Amino acid sequence: MSRHRPWPRLLHGNSLRHCPPPAQLALPVRLLGVSSVECLAAEAQARAWFGTVNIIVDAQRNELYVARCEISPGGCREIEPLKLAATDEVRARASAGEIVAGPEADRWFAEGRILFPSAAMLGKLAAGRADFVPGEKLEPLYLRETNFVKAPPPRILPAA
Numbered sequence: 001m002s003r004h005r006p007w008p009r010l011l012h013g014n015s016l017r018h019c020p021p022p023a024q025l026a027l028p029v030r031l032l033g034v035s036s037v038e039c040l041a042a043e044a045q046a047r048a049w050f051g052t053v054n055i056i057v058d059a060q061r062n063e064l065y066v067a068r069c070e071i072s073p074g075g076c077r078e079i080e081p082l083k084l085a086a087t088d089e090v091r092a093r094a095s096a097g098e099i100v101a102g103p104e105a106d107r108w109f110a111e112g113r114i115l116f117p118s119a120a121m122l123g124k125l126a127a128g129r130a131d132f133v134p135g136e137k138l139e140p141l142y143l144r145e146t147n148f149v150k151a152p153p154p155r156i157l158p159a160a
Contacts, residue, residue: 030132034125035141037067039117041076042125044069044101049113052079054093056102056112059084064108065143066090068098084143 040055050071057065064087068080087108094100094109105112 029135031135031138032126032129032132033138034122034129035082036117037065037082038076039122039125040102040115041067041069041071041078042121043115043117044099044113045071045073045076046121047115048073049099049101051097051099052093053099053101054090055115056090056100056105056108058104058107059143062087064090068093082141082143 036057037055041053044053044055050073053069053071055067055069059065063084065082066080066085066089067078067082070077070079090100091109094111099113100109100111101113101115103114103116105114
């Protein structure tokens with residue numbers, strides 16, 4: 001009997017000696033990048049929240065991520081892509097009769113509608129697509145520029 005295993009166990013105790021070469025670790029997995037906002041818009045459509053819908057997500061620093069969509073029984077169309085916005089901008093849209101929805105939407109707006117993306121909707125959106133990409137090509141969406149302050153060098157105290 002051959003001791004060769006075409007696909008040996010990945011872990012044997014605490015060692016990795018039975019792992020296949022790195023090139024063999026990759027499985028034929030097909031990946032999609034599905035936006036949380038796209039999923040939220042589809043959830044709003046499923047709830048029959050038709051008209052202009054502002055999908056909002058907390059962006060911290062007194063700002064919101066907001067995407068404006070036109071939602072109808074026939075589909076969701078993005079009017080304005082996801083961007084950073086002040087709460088006053090979104091409040092003006094709500095005052096004009098537009099729907100504001102998202103996780104914790106009622107935290108900022110009395111008329112805000114609570115909405116979370118579901119795994120079922122994510123699966124439904126993914127099932128209708130075929131634009132698969134390799135994992136190394138998936139990229140996160142950053143709307144805020146990286147901003148940090150470098151710490152000053154440590155002080156060296158004189159010996160006593």
